[in-house]
Amino acid sequence: MTIQHDVFISYSTANQDIADKIHFTLEKNGLSCWIATKDIPSGRLYIDEIGAGIKSAKMVVLIYSKFSQESKYVKNEIHMAYKYDKPIISFNIDGSEPSEHMGYYLKVMQWLAAYPNPEDYLEKLVRDAREICDEKNDVPVVVDFTNFEKTDFSRHKHDWISLALLCLPVYWASFIYMGITANKKKWVFMGLLYLIPTLVLLILYFQIADYLFIYYPMFILFAVIFVLIWILAIIHGLVIRNEFLTLKAILRFSSMDEELFNYLFEGYINAK
CATH class of the missing domain: 1.10.287 (Helix Hairpins)
Structure with missing residues (x-):
């Protein structure tokens, strides 16, 4: 049985550090998240788990960068999000302009310019995500990386x-x-x-x-x-x-x- 999540996080693993911080911050502020490095059980098929994760989420946060716009996996995820009519927040961390392919799906979506320091825009991201997920937005946003642990496969x-x-x-x-x-x-x-x-x-x-x-x-x-x-x-x-x-x-x-x-x-x- 697929667990329901508020947010599906789509990103290139070249941006793993900021993805971990977004995941940590959203969850700390009451928004449950789906992220590949933590939510794909060992031995399960990648494509099945990604599709189920997007379908069960209320929205998608896309960490947009020069790496994600070249990633075929990110493109597939955004295509699925578009297919399932999921709201998408594009969290642009380096000012990259969307490619022709990505632009087609993102032209009507919400853009959040989050550069040069993405951490400065996490509070705004939390508030926007809360609004889309119909969560209480009068609660103060906490951006605190105490006990934060980044993903490090090695x-x-x-x-x-x-x-x-x-x-x-x-x-x-x-x-x-x-x-x-x-x-x-x-x-x-x-x-x-x-x-x-x-x-x-x-x-x-x-x-x-x-x-x-x-x-x-x-x-x-x-x-x-x-x-x-x-x-x-x-x-x-x-x-x-x-x-x-x-x-x-x-x-x-x-x-x-x-x-x-x-x-x-x-x-x-x-x-x-």
Whole structure:
């Protein structure tokens, strides 16, 4: 059975931070909200849950930005909201003008210019949402982020294997491991590239092992190069590890539903 909500929040996950703050503020002021990261149960089909969430909500708050106007998932949500005749408040956070496609659905909807600092316009958003939902509007609006927690997929998933491998001479294996686990071929390719200095050093050692005292300076030079590449790989690995943890957490959350995974991760890709 679908739970009734006052507000369906439509947004690109590139704008996850402000979406979390809007969700937190609306709920703190008595408006129940549907938001994908909290209201799609694990193992459920993305498209079914989105459709049910929009249909059961009294209205839609669209967080409009350069990312949301390019998101096919946001476009689908607004199309469904239009189909179900749901009031839409477009909360414009960066001054982006609606594209031709979005403009068709939003031209008769309510626009709220909320830039350059969207948090300054949350009180106005609450009052407008209350009015649409026929809630009491004489109650003071509370905009207070005490106990607020933003959505961070990476904190929900720890992986010490990738970190341990980076700190060992087989550091290249960390990239291959992260690439295979997160289905990122580019990371696997990086791991293979980082493997080359290790192979060169091993081949060099076994080739000159009996004459190491003669070729000692050459061996030391290659050893120094190896260590420098290792340090570079550690820095590189730590940079991509946060994305890896995010991917791994979302993969677990979405229970391998490809559409749900793309929906949740789309914004992170676009934001880079």
